[in-house]
Amino acid sequence: MNELIxxxxxxVLSIQNLSVSYNKGKYAVSDVSAGIKKNRVTAxxxxxxxxxxxxxxxxxxxxxxxxxxxxIGQIFLNGxxxxxxxxxxxxxxxxxxxxxxxxxxxxxxxDNVIAGYKLNGIRMKKAERDEIVEKSLKDVVLxxxxxxxxTKKGTFLSGGQQQRLCIARALAFRPDVVLLDEPTSxxxxxxxxxxxxxxxxxxxxxxxxxxxxxxxxxxxxxxxxMFMYLGELVEYGKTxxxxxxxxxxxxxxxxxxxxx
Amino acid sequence: xxNSEKITKTLLFLAxxxxxxxxxxxxLSLMNGAIPVFKEFGINFxxxxxxxxxxxxxxYGALSFIAGTLITSVIAIFICFPxxxxxxxxxxxxxxxxxxxxxxxxxxDMLAGIPSIVYGLWGFYVLRPLIVDLGFNSQGFxxxxxxxxxxxxxxxxxxxxxxxxxxxxxNNLKEAAYSLGATRKDVILSVIIPxxxxxxxxxxxxxxxxxxxxxxAVTMLIGNTNLIPKxxxxxxxxxxxxxxxxxxxxxxxxxxxxxxxxxxxFVITGLINGVGKLLIKARL
Amino acid sequence: xxxxxxxxxxxxxxxxxxFKDRLFKVxxxxxxxxxISPIVLIIYKLIIKGYKQINLSxxxxxxxxxxxxxxxxxxxxxxxxxxxxxxxGTLLMVVLASxxxxxxxxxxxxxxxxxxxxxxxxxxxxxxxxxxxxxxxVLGLIAYFWVVKSITNGFSAxxxxxxxxxxxxxLIIRSTEETLKMIPETIKEAGMALGVPYHKILLRVLIxxxxxxxxxxxxxxxxxxxxxxxxxxxxxxxxxxxxYNIEKPTSAVPLLIWEFYxxxxxxxxxxxxxxxxxxxxxxxxxxxxxxxxxxA
Numbered sequence: 001m002n003e004l005i006x007x008x009x010x011x012v013l014s015i016q017n018l019s020v021s022y023n024k025g026k027y028a029v030s031d032v033s034a035g036i037k038k039n040r041v042t043a044x045x046x047x048x049x050x051x052x053x054x055x056x057x058x059x060x061x062x063x064x065x066x067x068x069x070x071x072i073g074q075i076f077l078n079g080x081x082x083x084x085x086x087x088x089x090x091x092x093x094x095x096x097x098x099x100x101x102x103x104x105x106x107x108x109x110x111d112n113v114i115a116g117y118k119l120n121g122i123r124m125k126k127a128e129r130d131e132i133v134e135k136s137l138k139d140v141v142l143x144x145x146x147x148x149x150x151t152k153k154g155t156f157l158s159g160g161q162q163q164r165l166c167i168a169r170a171l172a173f174r175p176d177v178v179l180l181d182e183p184t185s186x187x188x189x190x191x192x193x194x195x196x197x198x199x200x201x202x203x204x205x206x207x208x209x210x211x212x213x214x215x216x217x218x219x220x221x222x223x224x225x226m227f228m229y230l231g232e233l234v235e236y237g238k239t240x241x242x243x244x245x246x247x248x249x250x251x252x253x254x255x256x257x258x259x260x
Numbered sequence: 261x262x263n264s265e266k267i268t269k270t271l272l273f274l275a276x277x278x279x280x281x282x283x284x285x286x287x288l289s290l291m292n293g294a295i296p297v298f299k300e301f302g303i304n305f306x307x308x309x310x311x312x313x314x315x316x317x318x319x320y321g322a323l324s325f326i327a328g329t330l331i332t333s334v335i336a337i338f339i340c341f342p343x344x345x346x347x348x349x350x351x352x353x354x355x356x357x358x359x360x361x362x363x364x365x366x367x368x369d370m371l372a373g374i375p376s377i378v379y380g381l382w383g384f385y386v387l388r389p390l391i392v393d394l395g396f397n398s399q400g401f402x403x404x405x406x407x408x409x410x411x412x413x414x415x416x417x418x419x420x421x422x423x424x425x426x427x428x429x430x431n432n433l434k435e436a437a438y439s440l441g442a443t444r445k446d447v448i449l450s451v452i453i454p455x456x457x458x459x460x461x462x463x464x465x466x467x468x469x470x471x472x473x474x475x476x477a478v479t480m481l482i483g484n485t486n487l488i489p490k491x492x493x494x495x496x497x498x499x500x501x502x503x504x505x506x507x508x509x510x511x512x513x514x515x516x517x518x519x520x521x522x523x524x525x526f527v528i529t530g531l532i533n534g535v536g537k538l539l540i541k542a543r544l
Numbered sequence: 545x546x547x548x549x550x551x552x553x554x555x556x557x558x559x560x561x562x563f564k565d566r567l568f569k570v571x572x573x574x575x576x577x578x579x580i581s582p583i584v585l586i587i588y589k590l591i592i593k594g595y596k597q598i599n600l601s602x603x604x605x606x607x608x609x610x611x612x613x614x615x616x617x618x619x620x621x622x623x624x625x626x627x628x629x630x631x632x633g634t635l636l637m638v639v640l641a642s643x644x645x646x647x648x649x650x651x652x653x654x655x656x657x658x659x660x661x662x663x664x665x666x667x668x669x670x671x672x673x674x675x676x677x678x679x680x681x682v683l684g685l686i687a688y689f690w691v692v693k694s695i696t697n698g699f700s701a702x703x704x705x706x707x708x709x710x711x712x713x714x715l716i717i718r719s720t721e722e723t724l725k726m727i728p729e730t731i732k733e734a735g736m737a738l739g740v741p742y743h744k745i746l747l748r749v750l751i752x753x754x755x756x757x758x759x760x761x762x763x764x765x766x767x768x769x770x771x772x773x774x775x776x777x778x779x780x781x782x783x784x785x786x787x788y789n790i791e792k793p794t795s796a797v798p799l800l801i802w803e804f805y806x807x808x809x810x811x812x813x814x815x816x817x818x819x820x821x822x823x824x825x826x827x828x829x830x831x832x833x834x835x836x837x838x839x840a
Contacts, residue, residue: 065438088441088556096439102432106454116440119450121561169440265742272658275651276668279717282710283671286678289689346575354572365578373825374586375771377798378818381805382586412582418580443565473679475774480805500681503772507685522685526678533677537670 011035012207013177018073020054028054032073032233034226035062041199041208043239044224045215046129047259051231052211056179059209060094061087077176092116095170097180101162101187103154103169110150112165113137116173136168139205140198164198170247171206178202180210181203184217196221216253219243227251290526291520301511305520311486313514320517324488328403328496329525330525331489332478333471335407336414337464343411344418344467345460349448352426365423380480381455383409388481397493401483404492409481410471417425418467418530425459426452462539469532473525475500584666590819602626606785607800614810623810627817630800632786634702637776637796638766641704642700645712652713653720654746660725669721676714683707686773692779701787701794704780708769715768719761723754756839760832767828771821773798797821 012091013036020029029051036042044052054063063069064087075082082090103112117124117220124132133150137143142164154165163183163251170178179198184192199208212218218225218239225239227248235242235251246252253259297305297320308321347368352446355361386406389401396404429452437447453460482507483495497505499521601624608616608625616623652668652705659665684707691703731753735745751758778783782803797817804813 060439060441062435065435068467082442086562087438088443088558088561091439098432098436098439100432102430102436104436104451104454106457115437115450119437119440119442119446121446121557166436169436173440242449263741264744268746269658269690269745272651272655274646277653278648279652279668279671279675279713282713283652283675284592285690286682286686289686290682293685293689300611343575343579346572347579349572354569364580367583370583370826370829373822373829374583375773375798375818375821375825377771377773377801377805378586378590378822381801381814381818382582382589384805386585386589422827443561445565445568448568469677473681474610474679475679476802478812479774500679500774503681503685504777507688507778519685522682529677529679530674533673537673 004202008035008037010038012038012078013174013209014076015055015059016074016076016170018055018058018075019069020051020058020069020071022069024070027231029058029228029257030231032228034233034236036207037224039205040201040223041203041221042212042224042226043218044109044209044211044228045213045218045254046226046228047254048213049229052213052226052228053181054231055228056181056209056211059177059179060091060096062096080093088120092120092173093176095173095175095178097163097167097170097178097183099182099185101159101166103157103162103165105153105155107154108151109146109154109157109165112154113168113172115169132172136172137165139171139202140164141169141194141201142168160187160194163187163191163195167195167198173203175206175236177207177209180208182211182213185213192217227254229254287523288423290519290523293516294523296513296516297520305517306524309488318513320498320513322517322521324486325333325497325502325521326524326528328482329472329498329500329528331496332403332407332410332482332498333468335404335470335492336410336470336471337455338468339408339411340414340418341464344415345420347415347421348422348426351459352423353448353452354444357429362483368416368419369508371412374413376413376474376476377480379409379477383477383481390476397485399495400422402493403482403489404496406478406482406498407470407492408473413474413477414467414470417470418463420462421463421466422456425456425463428459429455449495458539458542462536465532465539469536472529473500475504479504495498499528548644549582552721566727573665574730577581587822588814590822592753594815594817594819597622597813598819602820603631607795607803607813609784610807610809613807613813617809617812621749623812624753627797627813627820629783629786629795629819630797631820633795633799634770634797636701636788636790636794637705637708638770639789639810640701641708641712641769642762644705644709644768645716645765649713649716649765650720650751650758653717654724654750656717656721657724665838672714672717675710676718678710679808680707680772681774683710684778686710687775687779696791698791699779699781699793701780701793702790704776704794704796705790707775707779708772711769711772711775714766715765716761719764720758723757724750725759726757727753760835762831763828763835767825767832770828773802777802 006148015032015034018029018032019027021027032055044055055061058071059075063071077093081093104115107115109135111118113136116127133144137146142161145161154162157165184195187195196217202208210222222239225242226233227235235246235248242251243255246255301494305320306322309323310319311324312319347364351361351365351412358467376488383405388405391400392398433451433455434447437451478498479501482497484497484501485495486497489496503518503522506517547697583703603626605626606629607627608623612625614621656665656669685701687707691706696702727750730748732745735749776796776799780796780799782795782799783793787794798821801817804810805815
């Protein structure tokens with residue numbers, strides 16, 4: 001385990017001894033340590049309730065929204081201790097995409113893409129905004145589909161388009177890391193395929209952490225995989241190695257469908 | 261053959277006719293009672309501010325009371341809004357689901373249980389002296405005083421629906437905004453309010469409808485003068501308060517005038533509530 | 545090429561944004577605090593000014609006349625008498641109003657539940673909403689015409705309770721419909737499947753299942769009418785003594801408060817009467833909340 005963290009040189013994100021508890025003493029994530037490789041897709045998998053989403057949401061401190069959730073441990077972003085950053089800064093450097101597509105229903109497609117800037121009160125010239133919108137939508141291969149309807153509400157798009165819009169919204173800030181929480185679980189197979197292709201394309205520019213309950217998705221698109229079970233990080237390694245030759249018995253049982 | 265099902269259903273249907281009859285009968289009775297005054301003054305009754313019960317020179321117009329009603333209710337809404345909306349945010353967002361929210365919510369609900377006349381007494385003995393001390397006017401009576409007490413009275417109505425609507429804003433939208441670096445204030449202003457806008461608006465429409473018809477507390481505080489108020493510290497009368505005040509001594513044409521005012525009040529509150537209801541339907 | 549790296553430096557306005565966020569919160573909290581303060585202030589005032597007057601005779605004697613009160617005042621004594629005529633009058637009219645409104649209200653509520661989507665039912669529902677929005681003073685006018693002028697030929701308890709009954713009606717209808725809607729369809733279907741006659745399903749299944757909800761609706765409706773003053777001024781008028789004749793003018797607690805308020809000799813009695821009235825309303829609310837909590 002610890003071997004592998006050492007193996008990942010210059011991790012963009014380094015998680016150290018992270019634990020999260022919902023009720024005092026009951027840990028949903030316990031003592032997880034891992035480094036995340038830059039410009040790679042890292043998948044977190046495991047059976048439901050294993051703590052994979054909880055771990056992901058600890059990275060951008062979404063747990064701070066809920067007073068009864070307690071997080072301990074450290075996370076370093078580019079070597080910098082994130083506990084010294086404000087939530088605002090941290091979340092701008094780490095983008096997030098959610099399980100269900102959630103474009104802001106009261107905003108147009110255009111406004112959804114630059115919602116991060118608007119919410120943060122950052123004023124820009126129109127040309128600057130236009131460029132960010134275009135670049136972000138091109139990044140998610142949505143530009144050609146929506147360039148003539150930027151003023152329409154994002155909720156008119158199909159589920160897959162909405163999810164790509166949400167990815168564009170998360171990318172508009174050029175974050176260092178993008179967190180995706182089962183981003184395709186609400187999508188049909190065709191839309192899922194598009195998002196998966198997009199993620200492979202995006203890793204050229206971004207570091208991606210993907211939570212998925214879908215083993216074959218992890219196998220298809222991730223470079224590294226974590227297997228979590230009952231809040232513990234059981235195994236972490238190159239996806240290829242893990243799928244061919246899992247070290248831990250629990251990983252093997254999970255990958256062979258003994259439990260899910 | 262009449263079986264039990266048919267008898268029961270017929271009975272239920274007949275019961276439903278009662279409320280239709282009561283309501284339509286109300287409209288007819290009010291219209292019937294208002295005929296003499298409309299015969300005498302025509303549509304001018306609505307647009308005239310004269311109110312002269314002297315025999316032989318009787319002249320009645322409802323305008324000053326319509327004005328008084330609308331002005332007090334608008335003042336009430338303006339005062340009510342920041343208070344009720346903040347309370348909705350407190351209960352529905354900041355302390356959502358906590359014990360504290362429940363306590364605050366219960367206390368706000370209790371405001372709806374206070375009888376109008378008790379509000380009137382409190383307004384008279386507590387609020388009115390305060391208005392005098394602040395130097396707004398010498399007696400403390402008037403449109404403004406009545407507006408404040410109305411604002412307190414409608415707070416529970418404005419708060420309850422707004423709170424529910426604010427709670428209904430999907431959590432995943434709020435989380436999306438937080439994940440982009442928004443503060444709670446940003447989330448409230450850019451996500452919660454735009455998404456809850458129509459529902460919040462509706463709750464204030466319905467609260468406004470409440471304010472229009474309140475009688476006792478207003479009667480005790482508004483000063484009861486039959487003039488169009490020129491400033492918000494003037495005295496005046498609302499449609500409801502003039503009926504309560506002058507009904508006892510009324511007969512003939514004056515009685516008809518008061519009934520006509522009752523009819524107008526019925527129509528105005530009906531319209532406002534109807535708009536509110538349509539808005540709710542459009543939302544769902 | 546524009547810089548897309550705005551995120552990599554700490555934004556200049558960060559502190560001011562956090563400050564604004566906190567300021568917004570403080571303002572919201574202050575306004576919320578102001579909002580709940582009147583209820584505390586009002587109850588405080590009623591208790592402080594009213595508790596002295598509440599004793600046994602408060603419940604067993606009728607209201608004093610202005611002369612008795614004046615003598616007591618000049619001798620610095622507690623004003624004699626009580627508000628028995630008001631209490632009995634309120635009880636009489638609330639019971640009468642309930643007798644009129646509850647059965648009809650329940651039937652119409654059941655009707656709306658049974659025909660929930662039909663066009664006519666929607667009209668009835670709209671009419672119910674209109675009636676609920678009618679100011680109580682207008683209901684007083686109506687009861688004046690329908691009862692004072694036509695039936696009792698004078699102010700009467702019957703007229704007062706007619707106004708109160710019409711006020712209760714929409715409240716009971718809506719609470720009945722809402723309660724029945726919450727009952728799972730399967731409970732009704734279980735009865736149907738056994739071939740139970742329709743009226744028996746209503747009486748033996750739906751009403752008992754929703755009983756606590758129906759009772760809560762009734763209690764809340766009563767709590768809403770019990771403090772009404774304006775419609776009673778136009779209908780029941782008030783009386784010095786205890787009256788049980790529904791065709792005669794009758795007092796009520798809120799009417800007595802209005803009389804005390806207008807009589808300089810008796811003005812001290814407003815607080816105790818209001819305290820009692822308020823206590824009663826809150827008690828009804830508390831009981832109904834308790835019933836609802838038990839059910840849930």
